[in-house]
Amino acid sequence: MDNKVYTAKDYKSDQYVRWCPGCGDHAIVTTLQKAMAELGVPPHEIAVISGIGCSSRLPYYMNTYGFHTIHGRAAAIATGVKTANPALTVWQVSGDGDCLAIGGNHFIHILRRNVDVNILLLNNKIYGLTKGQYSPTSDRGAVTKSSPYGTVEDPFIPAELTFGARGHFFARAIDVDLEVSKECMIAAGRHKGASVVEILQNCVIFNDKIHSYVADREFRADRTIHLRQGEKMLFGKNMDKGLVLDGYKLKAVTVGENGVTIDDILTHDATTANDIMHQMLAMMDGHELPLAVGVIRNVEAPTYDQEVEAQVNAVRAKNPNKTLRDLLLEGDTWEVK
Amino acid sequence: MSEQTHVKDLENVVVRFSGDSGDGMQLAGNLFSNISAAIGDEISTFPDYPAEIRAPQGTLGGVSGFQVHIGKGVYTPGDKADVLVAMNPAALKTNVKYVKANGVILFDTDSFEKSDLEKAAFKTDDPFTELGITQQLVPVAITSMVKSSLADSGLDNKAILRCKNMFALGLICWLFDRPLEQAEHLLQNKFAKKPSVLEANIKVMTDGYHYGGNIHASVTTYHVETGDAQKGIYTDINGNRATALGLIAASEKSGRPLFLGSYPITPASDILHELAKRKDLGVKVVQAEDEIAGVCTAIGASFAGDLAATSTSGPGLALKSEAIGLAVMAELPLVIIDVQRGGPSTGLPTKSEQTDLLQALYGRNGESPAVVLAASTPSNCFDMAFQAAKIALEHMTPVILLTDAFIANGSSAWRIPDMNEYPDIKPxxxxxxxxxxxxxxxxxxxxxxxxxxxxxxxxxxxxxxxxxxxxxxxxxxxxxxxxxxxxxxxxxxxxxxxxxxIPALEVKGNPDADLLVVGWGGTYGHLYSVVNELNHEGKKVALAHFNYINPLPANTAEVLKRYKKVVVCEQNNGQFATQLCGKIPGLVVSRFNRVQGQPFMESELKEHFIKLMEE
Structure with a gap:
């Protein structure tokens, strides 16, 4: 890294952005460029890897090294990039279909291995590029082109899958909330290890307003909670509602009502190795309890790429100049004179 | 028994060790080939192991074999054995068909009890008559002699019985007049951390050797001509290891770090194992979650600047095809190694075929040209892996290297190269x-x-x-x-x-031949042996063997059209013949195809070629 101060423009390519007008992806790419400028990694030390889908076009719009690969495989390719050269900063951009259907296997394994890749999971609960089929995050009963009578299957909750795969970082944001989006991206960029940032993204053509229950400005303050490390879990227009633990469950209460004081409200700690509280927070959906946005889990753990590098270095240190010929001469040999 | 021991002079000889998969036949065979190589023999070996890891002891499904061919002019592990070692009736039953009619069968009498015969599904108590054996039988009470040899060793019964293979090895060394020193040296390396096991193995091996000398059996012993190999330091190497090391050599010559992304699959996994060990040479290996991730991690590593490879077999190549197309499109260097096995589907995982050729050439969507190479012998895997990496890096393209289960598991003696003999690689x-x-x-x-x-x-x-x-x-x-x-x-x-x-296509044998034999990949040894033999017998035959399949060597059409009769021999239903005829207008070839999961039989090839020449 150098001392140069970067601006969002340094990360913007000369390509014309081809997403539909009104698509949530426009805000996401702009926010990512701003987040990268704040993180300050030079553009040539960044690789942005994507799979297939609307969101996977994103690398073309970044003035970094980029690779728009094949459907579902971004996580595997990103694993190769980062393992080969841990000095690169690697971002992965995937949609819900790319990441959780065809790429589900690679998604759980990049998390299990804890490869230091920042994964942006753009969740619009629909297949956009193939024009409107249900995805693995579509709600049960979703009526789409491929489910005209409604789906009869449950969706994945990306956070739940992340924790199930032993993920160490999960954050969530809504596409229209640029500040929280940027905050999550920066935290993911700073986290060493696989980090998942789920961005609830609106597909204006095939699934418009799918997130409006929580995303609309009118309700957002009451139906979402912005979690901040070390701060009380407060939400609502007046920031007077909060979360408490009621037995084994979370409960929303109002400070000042029924004898509840600010001291009763839970304090957010994303860094506990135990993920039970993170799981409960991440599963809130905006109905009974507010949908959690911000960094929900952020735990340090050994990363795959560094461990591989360390193992190579440790073995190599025993004989740094060893060559293939040296190896062959160590084995069972005989000489013909 | 006669007091006379006959000595037979031979140019080369084939020995087959067979027993339960836990009997250590691979080790005995391996040591025997190394001992022979150390005194200057050419060697070629091939293991024949069951797909099951440990089938019930003594049953037909659990038999494991190891064939060793030593002497002069050795290009294959040999069609049939001069000597068979059978540690039990099941081994005898499954292997007798691989022994020459005038060969010798040496067996452990202690394991030919009634219950042993039943396990091997013999119907009578005379297995030899039942099998119609014509070969010379040499009964040896191996188990009881090993037991008495190690009675005072302090080892438990199980450990004692595990030394039976060394008794057989000692006996075979006597039979072929091979010194035990090299075997002792090799055993010392293998059991360096287990001195009591080492001592027991050497004792039993020596006892086996002396037993041979003492019985004065009317067994023909052999004097084998040794080859005249090029000067240098040698080791024995199988195809999978040679492939792995060829990639490392290319990494050294190009300065690009080596990365392997791979998923375990028979018979390719030993490439993954070898490279996983090679952290001492800076190699990074990702054992991926599936075949697709294997190739995709490699593509990622290639994008990041590594010499990247993935190793697999036919079913895995099918899974990787979309990603290989990505490497074609993105114009990234990538080496894909396909150790071919019997197919389709799961097929015959431990057996050998050449049935993936058209998959390698055309098995992708779109017009998706990639380089396809094929290795012809165990040690040639080193050179072809090096070439695959060189072409990939210098031409920014995926290169598919086809080997097969036969050369991947087979071993030959290999002169350890001076890396100055290899060209630099300049991306x-x-x-x-x-x-x-x-x-x-x-x-x-x-x-x-x-x-x-x-x-x-x-x-x-x-x-x-x-x-x-x-x-x-x-x-x-x-x-x-x-x-x-x-x-x-x-x-x-x-x-x-x-x-x-790439090098021009070479013709071996008689340049004015009446018949040109064409082959590719792992059938080289068999085809070359037969062509050689026919020329010795005064028949005019030539061989054109391909290591480069796409693109073909520039002189291919010119060479093939020079001959009146061309026969393309392959272990598939004619895939290379189809490719050649598609590429060379007007080319007419006949075809020799076998899809049995086994190497060609030289006798069968010879008969076929003679017939073609007489037509």
């Missing part, structure tokens, strides 16, 4: 001054059509690659019809150009 990197000249990602060398490689981390050369069709200069997404045609042509021209960088 077509971007140069800093290109920025001022208006560098674009898909600008390419005007002669070779190779684009310039900008490795992430290089300042100023940020660019985007992808599976979508790109403009032939800027690499911006393009759906322009003429650009797509141009890119399709460029991708093909880039591969075609490689014909200028």
């Amino acid at each position: 077509n990197y971007v140069k800093p001054e290109m920025l001022a000249e208006g560098w674009k990602p898909y600008k390419r060398d005007p002669e070779t059509h190779v684009r310039y490689w900008a490795i992430p981390g290089t300042e100023g050369f940020m660019h985007r690659l992808g599976g979508l069709e790109k403009d032939n200069v800027t690499s911006a997404i393009s759906t322009d019809p003429t650009n797509h045609q141009r890119m399709t042509d460029l991708r093909q021209a880039k591969i075609d150009y490689i014909a200028n960088c």
